[in-house]
Amino acid sequence: MTAPWWKTGVVYQIYPRSFLDTDGDGVGDLEGVRRRLDHLAWLGVDAIWLSPVFRSPMKDFGYDVADYCDVDPLFGTLADLDRLIADAHARGIRLLLDWVPNHTSDRHPWFVESRGSRTSPKRDWYWWRDPAPDGGPPNDWKGAFPPDIDAWTFDESTRQFYLHQFLPEQPDLNWENPEVVRAMHDVLRFWLDRGVDGFRIDVAHGIGKDPALPDEAPGWHGIPHAALNEHPSTHAYLRAIRTLADAYPGDRVLVGEVYQLFVRAHERYFGRNDELHLAFDLPAAIATPWEADAWRDRIADVAARLDPIGAWPTWVLSNHDTPRHHTRFGSEARARAAAVLLLTLRGTPFLYAGEEIGLEDAQVPRDRRVDPGGRDGCRAPIPWDASPTHGWPSEDAWLPWPPDAPTRNVERLRADETSIMHLYRRLLAARRASPALREGSLTLLDAPDGVLAYERRARGERFVVLVNFTREAVPCEISGRVVLSSAGTDPGRSDVLAPDEAVLVACGSSS
Numbered sequence: 001m002t003a004p005w006w007k008t009g010v011v012y013q014i015y016p017r018s019f020l021d022t023d024g025d026g027v028g029d030l031e032g033v034r035r036r037l038d039h040l041a042w043l044g045v046d047a048i049w050l051s052p053v054f055r056s057p058m059k060d061f062g063y064d065v066a067d068y069c070d071v072d073p074l075f076g077t078l079a080d081l082d083r084l085i086a087d088a089h090a091r092g093i094r095l096l097l098d099w100v101p102n103h104t105s106d107r108h109p110w111f112v113e114s115r116g117s118r119t120s121p122k123r124d125w126y127w128w129r130d131p132a133p134d135g136g137p138p139n140d141w142k143g144a145f146p147p148d149i150d151a152w153t154f155d156e157s158t159r160q161f162y163l164h165q166f167l168p169e170q171p172d173l174n175w176e177n178p179e180v181v182r183a184m185h186d187v188l189r190f191w192l193d194r195g196v197d198g199f200r201i202d203v204a205h206g207i208g209k210d211p212a213l214p215d216e217a218p219g220w221h222g223i224p225h226a227a228l229n230e231h232p233s234t235h236a237y238l239r240a241i242r243t244l245a246d247a248y249p250g251d252r253v254l255v256g257e258v259y260q261l262f263v264r265a266h267e268r269y270f271g272r273n274d275e276l277h278l279a280f281d282l283p284a285a286i287a288t289p290w291e292a293d294a295w296r297d298r299i300a301d302v303a304a305r306l307d308p309i310g311a312w313p314t315w316v317l318s319n320h321d322t323p324r325h326h327t328r329f330g331s332e333a334r335a336r337a338a339a340v341l342l343l344t345l346r347g348t349p350f351l352y353a354g355e356e357i358g359l360e361d362a363q364v365p366r367d368r369r370v371d372p373g374g375r376d377g378c379r380a381p382i383p384w385d386a387s388p389t390h391g392w393p394s395e396d397a398w399l400p401w402p403p404d405a406p407t408r409n410v411e412r413l414r415a416d417e418t419s420i421m422h423l424y425r426r427l428l429a430a431r432r433a434s435p436a437l438r439e440g441s442l443t444l445l446d447a448p449d450g451v452l453a454y455e456r457r458a459r460g461e462r463f464v465v466l467v468n469f470t471r472e473a474v475p476c477e478i479s480g481r482v483v484l485s486s487a488g489t490d491p492g493r494s495d496v497l498a499p500d501e502a503v504l505v506a507c508g509s510s511s
């Protein structure tokens, strides 16, 4: 049996607002994604995950959905999305949508109806509760953002509170209600029938709630409930969704955002191979510092959690919620070494648009900040060329450009074979060509201080990866042929790792 594409492939996350604008409103759109499919094909990615493009008042920039089955006019039309899916498929690129099952927008007709009266047929689609005896919220849960917000908002007209793990404009759906489950399943079928290849599931760990809505456990008061929610019912909801997805042909995939603070149990979300196909382990995945020991521990930890249950890891360095890893790790040399790491680990890598050109976060002046969660920097627009508008129709994109856009842009880096973008392309090609890198075993190896070393092996093919996390050159026995180095195009063979250098070493065949 050959492995499904989502195990061997590489997924590229697009934050559509920031990818490319084509209609001049300063916000990226679906046509912008379609026009750059050739860039993605050139790079060699296997699938795109689009952050939400559904109708939305954009309080959380699309993660507040007002209609799950239509495209927001800001991004285009359903026909544009159909065209994008078809054109991506024509290039062998699959397309995942971002499904937000935990909450809707407060403008979604379901919530508008629910809020209308206590006797509304949709009242129970959300979590409505009477005030506590003191008139305050029904329990002590905190929302994820803005900082220190209650997870409850009082509705004046019906004199009850409703629950929201995120903004007040993002009321939580009540999955205990079978009508909600049916409606959300219909949403999934709507898109699967249209040919999407799967979904990234927002806040997958948070869908189920204890209907008693108790106060936080001792010690957890004041920590956003969103990060801790882990109710057994969530697993039943995910199993039903998995059954639905698996009934479709073509290896549709469900990849869940599992974002847990303090508790760490993303392995639970695979079930017995009957819940998520893939799960992010956030924030651990993106919080690992650039240190050899930290990565060694993390790799061992992932294997210890997932190998026994036969689950497949995901690897991610950046996304739309966190400072970019170039910014976090502090230099392009490290971003290059991190690319070698990300694309040679055992599991499915997720790239975040712009990391292939080594983008850093934009410096966003106070008067241009727009995100209630403070995440603007990593959402800066992608510079496509060196012109003043960087390939966008005007200079006035919705956020400021990232640093060095006149030099750090797709056109410039494509013309430079030594650029980080070519490094990504070579890594993607090496992965595609190698069973050991795509599906092989991973064994951690002994290495000098500050160096991470591991072996990937399959069907007689063997690679060793060495990553120098230090800013010093490290003497290192490299027994094999260096086929790729983060530091240059033609590394040849050597027995020293340059500062911040990562190398991929072919060790010939063995069995």
Ligand code: GLC
Residues within 6 Å of the ligand: 060, 063, 064, 100, 166, 202, 203, 257, 259, 320, 321, 373
């Ligand atoms: C997820 C998304 C984030 C969003 C939140 C609420 O964490 O990644 O961008 O704000 O869910 O939907």
